[in-house]
Amino acid sequence: MRMIIPGGSGQVGHILARYFHGRGDDVTILTRAPQLSPWREILWDGETSGKWSEALDGADVCINLAGRSVNCRYHAANRRVILESRVRSTRLLNRVIAALPNPPRVWLNASTATIYRHALDRTMDEETGELGGDEPGAPDTWNFSIDVAKKWEAAFFEMATPRTRKVAMRSAITLSPDRGGIFDVLLGLVRRGLGGRQGSGRQFVSWIHECDFARAADFLIAHEDLSGVVNLAAPNPLRNADFLRILRDAWGTRIGLAAPDWLLEVGTWLMRTESELVLKSRRVIPGRLPGAGFHFQFPEWAGAARDLVERWRSRETQS
Numbered sequence: 001m002r003m004i005i006p007g008g009s010g011q012v013g014h015i016l017a018r019y020f021h022g023r024g025d026d027v028t029i030l031t032r033a034p035q036l037s038p039w040r041e042i043l044w045d046g047e048t049s050g051k052w053s054e055a056l057d058g059a060d061v062c063i064n065l066a067g068r069s070v071n072c073r074y075h076a077a078n079r080r081v082i083l084e085s086r087v088r089s090t091r092l093l094n095r096v097i098a099a100l101p102n103p104p105r106v107w108l109n110a111s112t113a114t115i116y117r118h119a120l121d122r123t124m125d126e127e128t129g130e131l132g133g134d135e136p137g138a139p140d141t142w143n144f145s146i147d148v149a150k151k152w153e154a155a156f157f158e159m160a161t162p163r164t165r166k167v168a169m170r171s172a173i174t175l176s177p178d179r180g181g182i183f184d185v186l187l188g189l190v191r192r193g194l195g196g197r198q199g200s201g202r203q204f205v206s207w208i209h210e211c212d213f214a215r216a217a218d219f220l221i222a223h224e225d226l227s228g229v230v231n232l233a234a235p236n237p238l239r240n241a242d243f244l245r246i247l248r249d250a251w252g253t254r255i256g257l258a259a260p261d262w263l264l265e266v267g268t269w270l271m272r273t274e275s276e277l278v279l280k281s282r283r284v285i286p287g288r289l290p291g292a293g294f295h296f297q298f299p300e301w302a303g304a305a306r307d308l309v310e311r312w313r314s315r316e317t318q319s
Helices: 011-022 076-099 140-157 182-191 210-222 240-251 261-270 301-318
Strands: 002-006 026-031 040-043 061-064 106-112 165-171 173-175 207-209 228-232
Touching: 002 011, 011 026, 011 173, 011 210, 061 076, 076 106, 076 140, 106 140, 106 210, 140 165, 165 210, 173 182, 173 210, 182 240, 182 301, 207 210, 207 301, 210 228, 240 301
Parallel strands: 002 026, 002 061, 026 040, 061 106, 106 165, 165 228, 173 207
Antiparallel strands: none
C-alpha cells in the first residue's frame, strides 16, 4: 500500500509511519524539513502546489496531519498560524487531489475531539455529541480551539472528491512513550511528584493508546463504508484526578501534588502553553468504530498506563 502523510513529521505522524512502514507499506511524509528516516520524506510548504503532488498520484491513502502545534500560547500571531496552517493545507490538498489522474482512494484528515462542548454530564459520540462554542462563560481560549476545529472540518468537506473517500478523525490525545510527547510530559510530572489532580480534577480526559490509534486508522482505510466524522478515542474516558492517580500507580508512587487553577495558569504560562489543554472536559467516546466491528486493545486507562510506563522505562534503559 502506498501511503502519503502530509504534515507527518510530528509525534502522531511518526506513530503512523512506524506502524505502516513496519509492516511493509510504502510510506512518504510531506514535511517542511525533510530528514533522513526509514521512510521517504519530501519537501512541501503546505500552501502551494509543487512536485510533491506527484507522490499523491497513484497513492492508495492520504493521511493529512498538517497544522501548527497547539502546544503554545494562544496570542494573536499563534492563533492565526494555528488556524491558517490547518485550513490552507487542507484546501490545497482538496484542489490537488480533485485534479489528480489517479487520486488516493481514501483520505483521512486530522481533526480533534476538542470540537465537542465542555462535558461533565454525559458522553459525546458522533451521533449525539454536541459541538461546543456557545457555552455561556466558556474561556476565550476554549472557544478558539472549537472554532479552529469547526473551520478545519469545513475546509475538508467543502470540496467534493468523488473518487476519494473522506474521513475526519476526531482524535483524543494520542499517547505513546516517545520522547517529548504528551505522555512523556505527563509522566515527567508524576516522576517529580507533581502528578496530582489538575484544577478541580473533575474534568474528563479522553485519550487513545498509540497502538489503537494506528489500528483505527488502518481500520478506517480498509472499511469503505466508513466516511464523514469518526471519533478516535478509547471507550472509557475518566476524570482528570483518576487519570493521574492511575498513572501514579503505574509508575509506583502515591505522591502527587495537586495543581489548583491559579497554579495551573502560572505553570502553563511558564511552559508557554495553555491551561485549556487540561481544564476543558473532553468526555468523548467512539460510536462508529465499535459499531463497525473495531475492538480496542487498550480500552481501559489502567492497562494502557502500565504498558506505556513499561515501554518508557525500557526506552530510557536502552538510551
